[in-house]
Amino acid sequence: MSDFNPTLTLKERAEVALNDEFLRNAVKFTTQKLRTGKKVASDELGNWEDWRERARAIRLHTIAHLDYYLGEFIKNARANGVHVHIASNAEEAVDITMKIAASKEAKSVAKSKSMVSEELHINHALEQQGIEAVETDLGEYIIQLAGETPSHLIIPAIHKNKQQVADLFSEVSGETLPADTKVLAGFARAKLREKFLEADIGMTGCNFAIAETGSMVLFSNEGNARMVSTLPKTQITYMGMERIIPSLEDLEVMATMLPRSATGQKLTVYMSTITGPRRAEDSDGPEEMHIIIIDNGRSEQLGDPEFxxxxxxxxxxxxxxxxxxxxxVGGHTYGWVYSGPIGAVLTPRLNQDMEKWGEVAYASSLxxxxxxxxxxxxxxxxxxxxxxxxxxxEGYTPSTERMAFKGFKYVMSDYRRFKRSMKLGKIGQKFVAKDGVIKSKMGPLKGWNTYRDAPTMAEESFRESWSKLDWELSRDTPSMDPEILKRMNEAIAKRGKNK
Ligand code: SF4
Known part of the structure; x- marks a missing residue:
């Protein structure tokens, strides 16, 4: 599957993914590996459930007092010499970025992985201003070359194989590169090193922002985030407004949970805590640092008991x-920046558009x-x-679905109607059933039957079987308490009258 196609519905995007055997195997293989890694890492920690409780308590407390901790963070970050900006939506964040870029007469930007920057489509906006933006995380670099969006929060190019990567890198290098991991990683390393050195601005995301110190924390495995945040003279950090944690002590819990849950690592290879721009005594670091705190639909969730x-x-x-x-189905089926269960919640909620995005909530078996x-x-x-x-x-269900549920309610709310519909169903299924299953891919059953067979209705209903069972019980259980037998028979007689 190439990428999100806005002209396709969720169902159609899922069809494309389901027909892509490589994607299905790659996603299955990698997610299984990550799950196994997480299990080993959490078992090794010993008291995983206690850690989960502690991490949850920290997040619940922080979000419940987000105004206070954001205020603390902004105050302390400014005291550290950071320019802090607030953007209420993606457009504002792009505007702020462009003003900073214009003030620096920037020609190129080196980026490390940042999901919130995907919400802004910042690469596209920069390119429109003639500024080259290069993703320096290997997975992000691959999908940038392919013109795609990430299909996993942690492994953005989860859906690509070595040959596809080799083809993309060969186009950039102008020579045919083999589908060999070492060769491909070596090519990317050399290419990206040039970009780090050339970049006027470094852009990063932010895994956590510490209110007590005004610091921001980056976890990475490739070292690119460290290059991006030290080599260019100007640094811009994008931060979702909920990234806050109160203190360094809380970072210990988060640093225990995040890498273990993400990749099964005890800690990522690099963990950088950045507290302001370069000082006189520092050997490296940006001369100017900006943090853009982004709302983009997040504050709508605050105070909502469900979300x-x-x-x-x-x-x-x-x-x-x-x-x-x-x-x-992998990540592109979900249609926006975030995928999987968290994407199915964030996409309609952050976009505040139930008509366009509400359907992704159905990409779940619950x-x-x-x-x-x-x-x-x-x-x-x-x-x-x-x-x-x-x-x-909000009325965004198809009229056929609304009618189907009205019909369902009408039938199910009256036993006689229910009984009649069962009879009709049994007659109707004769036209579509074969060998005890319904294989027809027509009408409302199409979606279900494409991948599995629906069982036919039983010749004898449960109620019919139950009536017989009652009769057999009364006849075949002479040792039954006469009082219970009498009450059962009364109940059977009463139900017979109601039929
Ligand atoms: S919702 Fe998903 S991505 Fe977010 S913390 Fe939980 S498991 Fe991780």
Whole structure:
């Protein structure tokens, strides 16, 4: 599957993914590996559930007092010499970025991985101003060359194989590169090193922002975030407004949970804590540092009893790896920046557009595996049900579905109607059933029957079987308490009258 196609519906995007055998195998293989890694790392820690409780408590407390901690963070970051900007939406964040870039007469930008910057489509905006933006995380670099968006929170190019990467890199290098991991990684390293050195601005995301010190924390495995945040003279950090944690002490808990949940590592290879721009005594670092704190729909979740907890997310990706739907269709099916169960909640909620995005909440079996996997215990499956309810209440369900449920209610609210519909169903199924299953791919059963067979209705209904069982019980159980037998027979007689 190439990328999100806005002209396709969720169902159509899922079809494309399901027909891509390589994508399905690659996503299944990698998510399984990540899940195994997480299990080993959490078992090794010993008291995982206690850590989960602690991490959840920190996030709940922080989000409940977000105004206070944001205020503390801004005050301390400014005291550290950082320029702090607030953007209420993506357009404002892009505007602020462009003003900074213009003031520096920037020609090129080196970026490390940042999901919030994907919300802004910042690369596109920079390119329109003639500024080259280069992703320096290897996975992000691959998908940037392919003109795609990330298909996993942690492994953006999860859906690509070595040959596809070799083809993309060969186009850049002008020579045919073999599908060999070492060769391809070596090519990217050499190419990106030039970009780090040339860049006028370094751009990063922010895993956590510490209110007490005004610092921001970056986790990475490739070292590119460190290069991006030290080599260019100007640094811009994008930060979702919920990234705050109160203190360094809380970072210990988050640094224990995030890498273990994301990749099964005890700690990522690099963890950088950046507290302001370069000082006189520092050997490296940016001369000027900006942090853009981005709302973009997040404050709408605050105070909402059903959704506030979604702001607790630490973007580890564990819910994606656990989700049976994501594991089949990968990330692009979800249509926006975030995928998997967290994407199915964030997409309609941050965009505040139930008509366009409400359908992604249906990309879930509601099995609860996401909740089980989540290191901060976000009840994602409950939120998905609330979004479905919201979509129905706002009238964004197809008229056929509304009619079907009205019909269902009409039939189910009266036993005689129910009985008649069962009779009709039994007659109707004769036209579409074969060998005890319905294989027809027509009408409302099409979606279901494309991948599985629906069983036919039983020749004898449960009520019919039950009536016989009552009769057999009364006849075949002479030792039954006569009083109970009498009451049972009375109940049977009464029900017979109601039929
Ligand atoms: S919802 Fe939980 S599991 Fe999913 S990305 Fe966020 S923190 Fe990780």
């Amino acid at each position: 506030q907890e979604v702001l607790n997310c630490i973007r580890c990706g564990a819910c994606l790896n656990a989700c049976p739907v994501y594991r089949h 099995c609860g595996a996401c909740h089980e996997a989540c290191p901060v215990k976000i009840p994602l499956h409950d939120m998905l049900v609330y979004i479905r309810r919201q979509k129905v209440e």
